[in-house]
Amino acid sequence: MASNDANLSEDNSEQVEVRKQKLAKLKTTGAIVYPNDFKPTHTPAEIFNNFASANAEELAAAPKDIRIAGRIMAIRRMGKASFFHIQDRRGRLQIYIQQNRVGEDVYGLFRTLDMGDIIGVAGHLFRTRTNELTLEAEGLRLLTKCLRPLPEKWHGLADVEARYRQRYLDLMVNPDVRQVFEARSRVVRTLRRFFEERDFLEVETPMMQPIPGGAAARPFITHHNTLDMELYLRVAPELFLKRLLVGGFDRVFELNRNFRNEGISVRHNPEFTMLEFYQAYATFEDLMQLTEELFQTLAKEVIGSLQVTYGDHVIDLSPPWRRLTIREAIMTHGGAVNEDVDTLDGLHRYAVKKGIHVDS
Template identity: 50%
Template sequence: MSDLRETRLEKAAALAALGQGPYALRFEPSHRTAALQQDHADLANGEERVLEVAVAGRVMTRRVMGKLAFFTLADETGPIQLFIEKSTLEASMPEDPEAFAHLTSLVDAGDLIGVQGSLRRTDRGELSVKVKGWAMLCKSLQPLPDKWHGLADVEKRYRQRYLDLIVSPHTRETFRRRAVAVSSMRRWLDERDFLEIETPVLQSVPGGADARPFETHHNALDLQLTLRIATELHLKRLVVGGFERVYELGRIFRNEGISTRHNPEFTSVEIYQAYADYVDMMVLTEQLIAHVCQQVCGSTQINYQGTDIELAPPWRRATMHELVQTATGLDFNCFDSREAAAAAMRAQQLEVPALADSVGRLLVAAFEQRVEADLIQPTFVIDYPVENSPLARAHRSKPGMVERFELFIVGRETANAFSELIDPVDQRQRLQAQQERRAAGDDEAQSVDEDFIHALEVGMPPTGGLGIGIDRLVMLLTDSPSIRDVIAFPLLRPETGPGAMG
């Protein structure tokens, strides 16, 4: 390992002695490789094209055979072969009579080089740059991952993502798609007069979701602060302030476990539209996600882990009550006590969580156990019990319920929306009930944010609000099984011990 590094440092010194860097200031490529591959697809085997090109990239493989060598050079768009002939190279580089020996002995796989030459398709049909000049751009001191197996160690893929990106075109494509998803989402919202306004990450009262926050401290004010667990309460303050369409797409932090669907920091977009309700938000959700899917995948029909998914609107809408009744035979409207519901659930071999202290919470428990995982095609699950939704408005016609939906795709919660609660008296009671649960030991329960209540007392228009988990959406659009596949640098335990990489 360190032998390889020593050898490469020696080669770097040899290059420096030849006036070749090894860390060049700049290089001007004339083309990217994918464009060359595409534009010269018609070049016949063994033919050469009268065209001088300059390309830059990383040397991926080397095959040296006497007085002829083949390298593959990859730029961001992909690979192209270098056809390196001793006689040609040395005839066009009179300043270095050993140009071929230098190129083949001082350039290793992993180095970044620039080459210039003409285009030639080899007898075996590989489009190549026939090299007439070369320059070292950056000497690499570390080996590339195994050229055949790649980065087989999953952990190393996340820990050293740069290596994963170098050797895995699929990983590059995933992050390219993520960028397209985010930018097309912003553009769609901007075109509809939504304003993106940034709200604080550092908060003294975390709110807007049931989750444990990360804690931190501001020295100058000697103030305990938490990282935000949602953007909801500040975006609503902006609606109170008169912005009728606002959103924020950004990072959220929740102090919880790590799984294939959870990373402690993740990205959400929250969208608020004044004078709208949750039915309007359903339409907005399906339009927005279908649009993003079209932009990213070129179609609204996609395949996720072997299952075909159709994202063209309209999507199925079903109440939580109906879904649970269909799946379990239990009609939760009929239960007049928690015990009655619990007994009926046990009769169906459903687990009855001790923390679920009401019929509504049991309904949610039954939903999670028997329905959620089977909601493969996009489905709006509508009308939730009030107990679990302290920021959603009471249902217009169903007592004990709120106007809320969650969007499920491939069995995963992907979006959450309400007709927002704008009654400050009701809101205070709901948050106080949460605070009591908190005092009783539920550390995911919410607290009372007095300034937020004050804002509601100033008056907020009827508003529809929506949150979408960007990471889970990107997983869907990139066919990724784990959230770690769509986060460039997912949280990992730091490496310790003598081999630690920092």
């Protein structure tokens, strides 16, 4: 494994050097190598939305100067004509380029392009013999030279640690990850709308606190130079939100960053986002109902269904949700019986039987 990693690193270094040489050669021509004046008229997704079912006549009537920009993700060179695919955050589109259409200079530039380069293309739409919607290039510009090679096509970026440490690579080559980012954005947008529609006020509370509170967690410690005092990054926003209730705001919520100086894994980040909301003149049953409505709204807005697939399971969020006390939940799902939950000693024995450590 170590030998393979060393060979891969050496190959990457050679490719980086070749790409740097291409960039240096381009600079000697006087070309602007990182232009910022290319303005796309469409995204690949918009093209497919508008023209996916268009026939040849309809494509002939489509705009003749469609301009799109994106990263090259595949290239098929065939002499004086080639196909390649470019990708942006919304999708991917095939491009066809011919030397006799764009000219020797532009086609010569195309020959120097590598996987990962970001380009701008202008042209018109047509269908190939296999009926694939394609943009025939009439102009092409290099917008950003990618100096490092993308992960190898078939194995991709499979190493979990590398994916989380180099998130930008993960986003480039794994479409499912981009969908997670976009789903998260829709979740946050829906959360805000849900609470605002119910007359909740969004607030921001201090991230640096003199006393960390609201959760039993180890805080990160920092030092305020001007005040010469230690402060703590918050572990939860609870106490400050409750002060706002005392101050007269009956309904508040906060989408906030919290910091807990504890374990770390791909599922546990010391820095994370939390939603907390508080409502005066309400019982815990009211907040249970509100939480049920919140998750149902999120499911319908984000995935379009109340049936959520998680691993091999399908979770049905349809109302009404079953309400269980803690006692009922332990007995129903943990296999406890009455004598296990009637006394503290019984709970201790039950915990030992289940292999759960409980402080004496």
